[in-house]
Amino acid sequence: MSLQEFINNCLNEHVSARVLCVATCILTLLWNLTDKLAMVSICIDVGYIQKLIQWIRTDTFASHIRVIGNPIICIVYNLSRDKTGLKQFRTEKAFDILMERKQLINNENNNDLTDSYGRVLIALATSDEQSEENKKLILNTTENLYQLCKKTDQQDDLSSDGYHLSELLELLDRAFTNTYVIKHILEDKINEQSTAIQYFTELFLSLYGALLDPEPDELEKRAVKYLLRILLQISSYPEYLKQLIDNHQFCIIIESLANRPKRDDVKRIWCNIQQIMSTNERKKEMLSKIYISYDYTDEDFCKEFVKELRKRMTIPIWVDYENVDLSDDMWEYISPNIISATVVIIFVSTAYGENTDKFQELSYIISTNKSRDEKKGLIVVATEPNFTFNRSWMKDLLHDKTMVSYENNMGQMAWNVCEQIGVLEKPRIKCLNWLSKNVRRKTPQSDDFSARTLKLIPEKDKVYSQKESSQMGGSTDFLLVSKTHSSQSIVTGLMTQTGSVSGSTWV
Known part of the structure; x- marks a missing residue:
């Protein structure tokens, strides 16, 4: 807090060259401290997020961006790695505030500053529209991250240029939420095979042992965690899934790990693989059942809506909070209920689009939709006013589906859903x-x-x-x-x- 107060005084007053040098050293110290995950929550608790936003908006930041720009932006990035920190930055509109400084950063023509800026934009963007404004910068930044990954994994300690492999994979995972980014990285092919997919699968095969080690290196375990999330995103694209399946060793390891507890991402990948490998046709005769897909930030809306639906219909509704405790093994409960559902209702929101797990879940829902009624089998419900698809993957998967718009009257929305499903009684x-x-x-x-x-x-x-x-x-x-x-x-x-x-x- 004392360091924070010192920096605050420097940036809000006329600062001498000598004091600016001290401030820069302190900011560099904070940059290194926040690189340690244990320190991130402490800095968030003492209000660094709000102060960082204030500092970026000062005239001192603008006039001395060459000196203090990179440390401040890197601190923003480090704090955004924490879920609470990311949420606070988005609440404070940090992306928009950073965009106000875009021209100043471009004018500096400093590779380190530009790269740090690109990483922060990847971390804080909430929609593809925001990313589209900076498409060239984000693609260049992602390409640099990918190349740095390949350099870093060759080191014994998985570290290079001050970055650990886990940090690079975490940022790549965020970047891959943009469809154009993942396709850009995976389009490098030799003999119709993506070299990037080959790289990620082979990297997994060399690191997955951290999941089985009773006393693993925590950073190595974190690297495997984000590597699995990247592979999960890859497996959600049918055109890329086939190449994963062609790697028999990869499939054997994934199947083996999927049978272990607390391996939700592995179970999701294996479920995607089974969708392609399975030759068993589903039964045409199925009992009516509704599956609800939603983001946990919309749980209150979901509960109220399900209550209203049950007033108007008797079809069984399966929703996770009623049937299973939150755990690392949610998918083994979710996937069979998606398969057996005759109707799937998807509560879409900004938060839904930001959740990479929902991309995989929705892709799986679409892939199993063949056995449902074309018009009634999948219904989209907006949970917020004036909702628009904030992610291209969500728009690609749902643009042609029936959507029930948000209304202040929850009962009326439930009625509209019942009408779409066709369960309403004939008016008297x-x-x-x-x-x-x-x-x-x-x-x-x-x-x-x-x-x-x-x-x-x-x-x-x-x-x-x-x-x-x-x-x-x-x-x-x-x-x-x-x-x-x-x-x-x-x-x-x-x-x-x-x-x-x-x-x-x-x-």
Whole structure:
């Protein structure tokens, strides 16, 4: 906090060259400290994220960007590696604030500064539209990361140029959420085989032992974690999945690891592989069931929506929070329920698009959609007003699907979903219209009232009785329908009961 206060005073006042030199040394120290994962949460807790945003907006940052620009931007990147830090940066609109400094950074023509800036943009971008503005920079940065990975994994300690392989793979995993980025990296082919896919699979085969080691090196274990996430994203593209399957050793290791607990990403990869390898056709006859796909930040919306759906339909709904505790093995519960679902409802949101697990889940849903009704089998529901697809992969997979727009009335949205699925009961007004064509309204005093009405009801559905009422002039005929009779008979009976009381007609 003392270091933070010193820097804050320097950047918000006129600073001498000597003080600026001290400030730069302190920022470099903070840059190295935040490179240690244990320090990141401490810096977040004492308010560095808000201060960093303030510092970037100062005139001192703009006028001395050559000296203090790289350390500050690298600290932003280091803190963004933490989920809480990333969320705070996005709340503070850090991406937009950094974009205000884009021209200044370009003017410096400094490779280190430009590279650091590109990495921060990859980390903080929430939509492909933001990435599109910086497409050239992001592609160049990703290419540099990929080449640095290949250089780093040759070292005994998996470190090079101050970066550990785990950090580079983590950033590549984020970059690959952009479809154009992953296709750019994987398009380098020899004999129709992507050299990048070959690199990632062979790297996994050399490192996967960290998952089996009872006392693994934590950074090496982290490297395998993000390598698996990259392979999971690759496996979600059918055109790239085939090359993974062609590597028999890779498939054997993935299948073996998938049978172990706490290997959710491996199970997802293996499930994608099985989709291609399996020759068993699914049964055409399936019991109706709805599967709900949503991001955990939208859980409250999901719970309320499911509650409203159940008021309007009796089809069983499978949603994870009701059936399984959050765990590292969610996929082994999720995948069979996706396969057996006759209808899948997807709650789309900005958060859904940012979640790489949802990309894999949605790809799997689409790949299993062949056995569902083309029009009713997959329904998209927007969980936020004016929703637009923030990721191209989500747009590519869902652009031609039925979408229920967000409304303030949750009940109406649920009704719209039921209407799309086709489970709504026929409105009762149709029964009334049918009666109006066939029955001439008469009071019980009319001789032919009971006879005409009873003709409209099947003989087995009639129960007839006489009742006396002191409030009514004379006797009144009532049709009583027993519990076992059809709903149409009940409606018919109710619709045709009339009488008069004190000069008024009752129905």
